[in-house]
Amino acid sequence: MSVAAAKEETDIVDYNLGDAEKSLENETPFDSQLEGLDSPSLSERGSAIYSLFDPNYDSASVTLADDSPYPEVRSAVANFDDPTMPASTFRAWVLGICWAIILPGMNQFFHLRFPSVAIGGLVAQLLVFPLGRLWVRVCPQAKIFGIELNPGPFTIKEHVLVTIMASVGATSAYATDIIAVQRVYYGQSWNFSYQWLLVMSSQLIGFSIGGIARRFLVAPPSMIWPNALVSCALFNTLHSQTYVGIGEHDGISRERYFIYAFGAAVLWYFIPGYFFQALSVFSWVCWAAPDNIKINQIFGYHSGLGFSILTFDWNQIAFIGSPLATPWWAEANVMIGFFFFYWFLTPVLYYLNVWHSQYMPISSLNAYDNTGHLYNVSRILNPDVATLNKEAYDKYSPLYLSTTFVVSYGLSFLSIASTITHGTAIIYFWKPIRLHFRKSMGEQPDVHAQLMSEYPQVPDWYYACIFVITFAFACICIKVWPTQMPIWALLLALLISTFYVIPIGMIQAITNRQVGLNVITELIAGFVMPGNPTAVMMLSFPAIPAFVSLNFIQTYGYITMSQALQFTADFKLGHYMKVPPRPMFWCQVVATIIAGTVQLGVQSWMFTNIKDLCDLDQKDGFTCASTRVFGAASIIWGVIGPAIQFGKHQIYYCELLNDLLSQSFTTVILAMTFFFLIGAACPLVLWLISRRYPNTILNYLNFPLIFSGVDQMPPATAVNYVPWAVVGFFFQYVIRRKYFSYWAKYNYVLSAALDAGTAVGVILVFFWYATIISATV
Secondary structure (H helix, E strand, C coil): CCHHHHHHHCCCCCCCCCCCHHHHHHCCCHHHHCCCCCCCCHHHHHHHHCCCCCCCCCHHHCCCCCCCCCHHHHHHCCCCCCCCCCCCCHHHHHHHHHHHHHHHHHHHHHHCCCCCCCCCHHHHHHHHHHHHHHHHHHCCCCEECCEECCCCCCCHHHHHHHHHHHHCCCCCCCHHHHHHHHHHHHCCCCCHHHHHHHHHHHHHHHHHHHHHHHHHHCCCCCCCCHHHHHHHHHHHHHCCCCCHHHCCCCCCCHHHHHHHHHHHHHHHHHHHHHHCHHHCCCCHHHHHCCCCHHHHHHHCCCCCCCCCCCCCCHHHHCCCCCCCCCCHHHHHHHHHHHHHHHHHHHHHHHHCCHHHHHHCCCCCCCEECCCCCECCHHHHECCCCCCECHHHHHHHCCCEECHHHHHHHHHHHHHHHHHHHHHHCCCCCHHHHHHHCCCCHHHCCCHHHHHHCCCCCCCHHHHHHHHHHHHHHHHHHHHHCCCCCCHHHHHHHHHHHHHHHHHHHHHHHHHCCCCCCHHHHHHHHHHHCCCCCCCCCECCECCCCHHHHHHHHHHHHHHHHHHHHHHHHHHHHHHHHCCCHHHHHHHHHHHHHHHHHHHHHHHHHHHHHCCCCCCCCCCCCCCCHHHHHHHHHHHHHHHHCHHHHCCCCCCCCCCECHHHCCCCCCCCECCHHHHHHHHHHHHHHHHHHHHHCCCCHHHHCCHHHHHHCCCCCCCCCHHHHHHHHHHHHHHHHHHHHHCHHHHHHHHHHHHHHHHHHHHHHHHHHHHHHHHHHHHHC
């Protein structure tokens, strides 16, 4: 029975179609659909867009008129749409607002506790589904002021909207750490107006930039956003939607496969997470030689390189992202960087004692003094304004970092520089950027863009209004209160994030890996806002030191880009699920405002009602670990500053290796400063070689990915990277090549099941363990 016929018989339409007949409705080629539009055919468009090498592209599918030319997208996303399906309903908004209050509030509460627990988007996606079904059963089919309370079955589009509202503000707002640092470190308890303006401006201003970038990051079919495909597969599985892209593999249904895998993941986590925790980090070599220092440095997990590489904990395997979602060629690039920089370069640097590294652990996030002890920051600060006392610094000690910490900073410099030449110059992304600059949604050679072109798009002036309002909020925040941050510094931070959002977004959309801006914003802020003593007095508040201004620059520089990419990723999810763009826009904006307000309220309540909050010996574990890391980083970059850490004649500027080389070699300067030049040159060299030798494996090399893929070391170690790559190779290369029908039907469903099941298992173990401890005490 067609949807139209069903609608004639009853007011309730079953939108959870359990067959693939709808996919056949789109068999009409785009050429005939676009007849009279004076545009090229689908295949011609595809040839134009994919004239550059695209490692995810399936050239055999270029003439598909009713599906995506990307196998990953075909396997996870339905290639049909029903424009009459309700999306922005009263039910969706009530459930979404409730989740936008509950989830951010709970996560903010546990954010200040160690060990912490977080409820992610996949868990919310699962919990929303039965609640929507329950609403259908218990809520009367009535209207209030013309609004339907129960518009029929809980649709997949409603489910998407509610899930996005739940997850868009689920993680703690970055600016809440600034507020916590001010209270904990400097006794600055500014009023709620300041806090709200800071959080709203930093969380929402990125949406305006994301809106501008959506034509480059959402509409083009090559921007596949692999992480969104996992959510799409789970949505379609829960709502029993089938489509051609699933394939014809025999076996159990996707729904049953998900239930089995999800249940197994929940139960299994109790073993490595509680009963036998050695299975989580299986350092068997260290067990055999517990007193051997070198063995523990190489194979140890907490302060070593983790060469044991054996784990049976999905939390460890998926610590840097699901290996079932990232394309294998991208995982291979990450592992090239891992093997060279951490399995080769790091041990070489450490055992040659470069940067006096042998006085410290080989891998650590801590900072050390010249005696090998933890760096005592209070000894180098002026007590009145908490800025750098250079004389005290010279008497005490320079700041020393572990080898992996220094390498991670160097790789950050490399990745940022290589992203510029890879993404914004003439090499890889300039042609697609120029091609899509004036291309509308309906002109994209992709079934999903064609279907979405039927809906009214979000006008550009929406994004302009968001930018003007949030920019005004930011200006009020930094000028009315004594932040010592000038307006030009705010503009600089926004310029950095705007410049990088498209190239970094393209890399993330293709590879499932994001190049971070946090280090480069810290570096620039440390140079332009050095931690010199200040005497600024405003509004009767004592002056905030310059490193708090550094936090502002980092927040508006890094989080603006991060929020812009979060916005576009969610928009791509809505694009795949055929949710109208305007409800998608408003649900993200409203949910972000609600979530940010709730997080501020929860944090303020905690500071008022929890005794000794953020003290290291707080009896309930509310030690504010992330706040302390945030504060320490601001001191490293803002008080001591990059001019001292990485400047000329400083520790991390120059290390001469003449004694390691023969006299016939030119002196090699291992300098952090020169990493920028190396990073910028690598993509250019590769591009020139590829032009000379086209159609080789060199086309798969991606230097921004090689440099940034290992940006989570430390705290990540080999036990997080090697199993991740092994699982990725097995599913994304072996299974995909040899058993494609199985991979197409189950791969993304399995990824969702393992991620969600493990997350639920973590929550259950956390509260179960907490209950046992409480009962024992």
